[in-house]
Amino acid sequence: MTYTAPRGTAASTTAYIDDFARFIAASPSSYHAAAEAARRLDEGGFTRLSESDEWPAAPGRRYVVRDGAVIAWVQPDGAGPTTPFRILGAHTDSPGFKLKPKPTIGSHGWLQAGVEVYGGPLLNSWLDRELEFAGRLVTRDGTEHLVRTGPFLRIPQLAIHLDRDANTGLTLDRQRHLTPVFGVGDLAQADLIGHLAGLAGLAGADVAGYDLLTADSQAPARFGLDDALFAAGRMDNLSSVHAGLVALLAAGGSGQIAGQIGGQVGSGQVGSVQISVLAAFDHEELGSETRSGASGPLLGDILTRIGAGLGASVSQRLRAYADSWCVSADAGHSVHPNYPERHDPANTPLAGSGPLLKINATQRYATDAAGAALWARSCAAAGVEYQEFVSNNTVPCGSTIGPLTATRLGIRTVDVGIPLLSMHSARELCHVNDPIALARAIGAFFAPTAPAAASL
Numbered sequence: 001m002t003y004t005a006p007r008g009t010a011a012s013t014t015a016y017i018d019d020f021a022r023f024i025a026a027s028p029s030s031y032h033a034a035a036e037a038a039r040r041l042d043e044g045g046f047t048r049l050s051e052s053d054e055w056p057a058a059p060g061r062r063y064v065v066r067d068g069a070v071i072a073w074v075q076p077d078g079a080g081p082t083t084p085f086r087i088l089g090a091h092t093d094s095p096g097f098k099l100k101p102k103p104t105i106g107s108h109g110w111l112q113a114g115v116e117v118y119g120g121p122l123l124n125s126w127l128d129r130e131l132e133f134a135g136r137l138v139t140r141d142g143t144e145h146l147v148r149t150g151p152f153l154r155i156p157q158l159a160i161h162l163d164r165d166a167n168t169g170l171t172l173d174r175q176r177h178l179t180p181v182f183g184v185g186d187l188a189q190a191d192l193i194g195h196l197a198g199l200a201g202l203a204g205a206d207v208a209g210y211d212l213l214t215a216d217s218q219a220p221a222r223f224g225l226d227d228a229l230f231a232a233g234r235m236d237n238l239s240s241v242h243a244g245l246v247a248l249l250a251a252g253g254s255g256q257i258a259g260q261i262g263g264q265v266g267s268g269q270v271g272s273v274q275i276s277v278l279a280a281f282d283h284e285e286l287g288s289e290t291r292s293g294a295s296g297p298l299l300g301d302i303l304t305r306i307g308a309g310l311g312a313s314v315s316q317r318l319r320a321y322a323d324s325w326c327v328s329a330d331a332g333h334s335v336h337p338n339y340p341e342r343h344d345p346a347n348t349p350l351a352g353s354g355p356l357l358k359i360n361a362t363q364r365y366a367t368d369a370a371g372a373a374l375w376a377r378s379c380a381a382a383g384v385e386y387q388e389f390v391s392n393n394t395v396p397c398g399s400t401i402g403p404l405t406a407t408r409l410g411i412r413t414v415d416v417g418i419p420l421l422s423m424h425s426a427r428e429l430c431h432v433n434d435p436i437a438l439a440r441a442i443g444a445f446f447a448p449t450a451p452a453a454a455s456l
Helices: 010-025 030-043 192-199 235-251 255-260 298-309 314-322 369-382 402-409 433-446
Strands: 060-066 069-075 085-091 096-107 110-118 131-139 144-148 181-184 207-216 221-223 229-232 275-281 325-329 356-358 387-389 412-417 428-431
Touching: 010 229, 010 235, 010 433, 030 060, 030 069, 030 131, 030 144, 030 235, 030 275, 069 235, 069 298, 085 235, 085 298, 085 402, 085 433, 096 192, 131 192, 144 192, 192 207, 235 275, 235 325, 235 412, 235 428, 235 433, 275 298, 298 314, 298 402, 325 369, 325 402, 325 433, 356 369, 369 412, 369 433, 402 412, 412 433, 428 433
Parallel strands: 085 275, 085 325, 325 412, 356 387
Antiparallel strands: 060 069, 069 275, 096 110, 096 207, 110 181, 131 144, 131 207, 221 229, 229 428, 356 412
């Protein structure tokens, strides 16, 4: 069922990848990703709303930021109580290491940072890299300050001379072997939080709380034959956040963004009426059960408030949900040339051949036949390829926000994403053609001429 159509121009792909690289570079933490999305939404004419204020009922382009999550939507002219939603769901967080309380520690003259594992990182990939801390500091008055260090710390691996078996069986103890170094000196005189506070223009004593995580400080890069490969940290899942943001800005009338992905996203001015939504959640790598995660109330509350502004009764809101769709976009797996036996033998998606339609019999992905048809039509309308992904029966797959959203709201959901190698590594790999193809397909999904639920 793979759909094949011509790709965009090399120039549009280059422009898109360059912008994607800038988005990644500006987003070393979920909090930075939400802030960068907010900055771009502001530039695109969206209005930021406070959850504690009354919201306008008139048509408009709006968004809300809650911690490391951002929800943005385009409410068009003609929207009413039963107008359906087209939702793109993604997440802003990635696996890594989070700074502990009493974080300044050390051993044998080395200054080290106390960290704990966040999510499911590919641990060995974080060794011997120049890492940075990024996240938020909160002062005693409750004010948040974003901070990032740039290259600052490193988890040093034991030399081969001191571990002759390292190449045959590396075992990393999460408490003893993954503590990064950031200097040498007198531990009694070192103050990691004071240093981080200083970067934000604060005194260490002013900081009452923090959420700080590691990120790879190396810049994203194109490489390989024809510069067709792209490597960066946090593509799981900034690839989907960026694609959804680009598509929503196009749906909201940003000609600059529409031109960036070839103008194949629809203008939002003709056809049936729908409300396009970007839902970029935090904490997916932890299971999403937080106030800013997909299992929390954030999306449902916002859709309820939008409906209330349109005068929707409970019955009318449920009617809107019945005609709505959610595309859960999260990175997936390309076939690995060195480990082909880990993949389904009949379904071996290749990087560069289009985004994935993710399918799982146990519904760890929410795709069903109707969702597959919707995705096929969206990709056909966008003129891009897509590929099907299903796991080898002996290698259980992960899950996404898709089943969570479908369960919480009852909105029909389909799981998609770009194919990666090295998922959950400090630095992941994709083909340059796939992120822009995903953005185009999402743009077609957002376009009012996209196939309605009732037509499937």
